[in-house]
Amino acid sequence: MNAKNLDLQVYISEEKIKKAVERIGNDLTTKLKGKKVVAVCVLKGSFLFYSDLIRRIDTDITCEFFGVSSYHGGTSSSGEVKVTLDLSSPIENQHVILVEDIVDTGLTMNYLKKAIESRNPASLTTVTLLEKPDALKVPCKLDYVGFQISNEFVVGYGLDYQGYYRNLPYIAQVLNLQ
Numbered sequence: 183m184n185a186k187n188l189d190l191q192v193y194i195s196e197e198k199i200k201k202a203v204e205r206i207g208n209d210l211t212t213k214l215k216g217k218k219v220v221a222v223c224v225l226k227g228s229f230l231f232y233s234d235l236i237r238r239i240d241t242d243i244t245c246e247f248f249g250v251s252s253y254h255g256g257t258s259s260s261g262e263v264k265v266t267l268d269l270s271s272p273i274e275n276q277h278v279i280l281v282e283d284i285v286d287t288g289l290t291m292n293y294l295k296k297a298i299e300s301r302n303p304a305s306l307t308t309v310t311l312l313e314k315p316d317a318l319k320v321p322c323k324l325d326y327v328g329f330q331i332s333n334e335f336v337v338g339y340g341l342d343y344q345g346y347y348r349n350l351p352y353i354a355q356v357l358n359l360q
């Protein structure tokens with residue numbers, strides 16, 4: 183399958199994404215206003231969600247980036263998490279918002295939670311745009327979820343297939359994956 187030849191169907195529209203981002207941003211503002219907050223973007227998939235979300239959080243925050251890779255370009259999780267970029271500053275005693283694009287098996291989010299918690303933050307709030315509850319392989323408690331979706335492969339709004347489609351402004355379902 184040529185990466186740029188997928189048959190796509192809009193699954194979650196720009197308008198619906200915008201409303202979910204506003205809702206989560208308002209909730210995070212209420213929860214964390216006045217605290218020392220650092221928002222951690224999990225690269226690469228959450229960069230668009232993260233950039234929209236932090237603009238909806240009405241309190242002082244600093245930004246950090248954590249690069250991990252678990253799919254290695256395919257469509258099913260390898261279960262192995264590889265760190266490609268570490269945080270650039272300590273997060274000790276700060277209120278951390280961890281922003282993921284999608285929780286599938288839950289392995290990546292659990293790995294990230296442990297990695298953040300080992301650095302002694304004041305608190306950890308987990309956020310994901312998408313969650314596939316039927317795909318979970320390990321229990322994974324999430325504080326804020328944009329959308330729960332069924333167990334199928336999606337691209338767009340930061341999510342890729344072999345590196346492509348991240349720039350779609352909406353989430354699309356892929357109809358012609360074997």
Ligand code: 5GP
Pocket residue numbers: 227252253259282283284285286287288289290291334335336337341342343
């Ligand atoms: P997990 O460790 O929960 O199985 O997988 C998390 C990572 O797998 C996500 O951060 C994302 O990179 C990738 N992933 C899981 N499901 C999908 C999907 O439907 N589409 C895309 N593009 N990536 C996915």
